[in-house]
Amino acid sequence: MRFVRRQLWWVAACTGIACASAGARRFYVSSELPSQDGIKSLTVAPGPWPEIPAVLTHAMSVPDDLVIPTLQALFELPGAIDTCDASTGRPRPEASEYCVAIYRTPSDWRVSWPVRNTVKSGGSCQPPFGGVDDADYGKDLPVFGYAHNHPCASDVSNQDLSTWPLAKSEGAWVVVAYGTTPGGRLARDERGQVIPAWGWLATGHRNAPRFYKWNQEGAVFRWDGTKKHWNFQARCKPSPPSMLRPEGVPPDCSAALHP
Template sequence: MLRRNINANVCLNGGLLLTFILACAPARRYFSSSELATLDNRDILRVAPGPWEHDAVPTVYSNATDVPDDLIIPALATLMTLPGATDACDPSTGRPRADAAEYCLAVYRTPEDWRVSWPIRNLTGERSACTPPFGGVEDKDFGRQLPVFGFAHNHPCGTNMSSSDLRVSPAMKSPEGQWTMVEYAVAPDGSPARDARGQLVPVWAWLATGSSARPRIYKWNPLGEVFRWNAAAKRWYFQATCEPQRPGNLSTTLPPPRCVPELDTMSEARPE
């Protein structure tokens, strides 16, 4: 069951000038990292507000353990409409333009429904991955300490996932006070989400890339199993198993991940 978040910006004649200005002000579309709170005074542990209040991004009522496609697909499609999120590649260099932006958001569950956080904008280009909200989410209705089931982001120049993308997963604070990334859904305080059998729930990551005319949406799990969304069939198709690569001896740059078979960016996602 879906619930839409509607931002109604209606400007009425008359009334207080301040009310008029606030009503007519452009709706917020994202947050920058500098606007967010942190945990333990660490910049890497940014806390994203939630849920993303956009009329195209629903919250979804579901008892399922898996992240609903009815939530993640609209969220990723909307992510690609943000300024600099797509079609932001310099054709002469093949690199992101100065206005290219990556946006990261967290996918999380409340006691009532599934939601995504507000996007966090980074003007770093896709060769420096945007920083997800490792500090979790502060939901306007349920506060903090909600389990995060993974992160989603875009690539403004249309490339596939990077080696560093494959390594990203939610973070938690251990009883010893150390922060670490884990491969299951967890709240920042270390409280894990569990399925109906009491088992830990593996996390996923999502990428929106390609162009506005021909978007590509991927997801992958901690095993590196990559799936691509087929909009016509409304389902995911397995594409490849990918593993991150380490930089060479004379370089600090991570090479692209090794995928078997190679990812086909020209054809539509389809079954083998």
């Protein structure tokens, strides 16, 4: 049955607006996806993304062997990097953000298909807040956070710091900064402790990419590709909006994220 489900996803993946020249789809847009409870923002993304191999591990935390290839792959999608006007710094029409969900099945760690949004001033992609429909294991799998790109090389934003998985609790959808299924079942480690969710960002330029991750407490880390290690950069919190800067203000950070 799992094989049949995966074959059906592959058939669906080769149709629609996002097919590459080789005939293989690489992403979806929100309007193509189903949603939870008829709420448009609670889209459900298919999984796994065929471009990212699943990672087999008993580790309870999200493996870097899954995250780093995912961030690198986001840069290879159309309009994902270096797509801003050099004179104004604003996104060109083809500039795009892509969001993926990082999730776990009973046997491995996987990534959902990317959900695309063309970028406008202050815009961003819409993560699949409704969860994932995996080709092998179906729905209600725990999501541990979202990864996305910034096409104009900007750092972590206020919205990034506030974007976490959602779960349904007592009939309402609530933000949960832990690994959780859409149905509200929290992921736990071998000691029974809940597992924190993370956010991840691919930004920078093709010849100088920057990868970040952060947690609910606002601790932001940057990936060191040479040492294969996350280095602490700063502690950040969202800044209040400003009428003087409608494009948005940067987060309030204890140190510069990109010196």
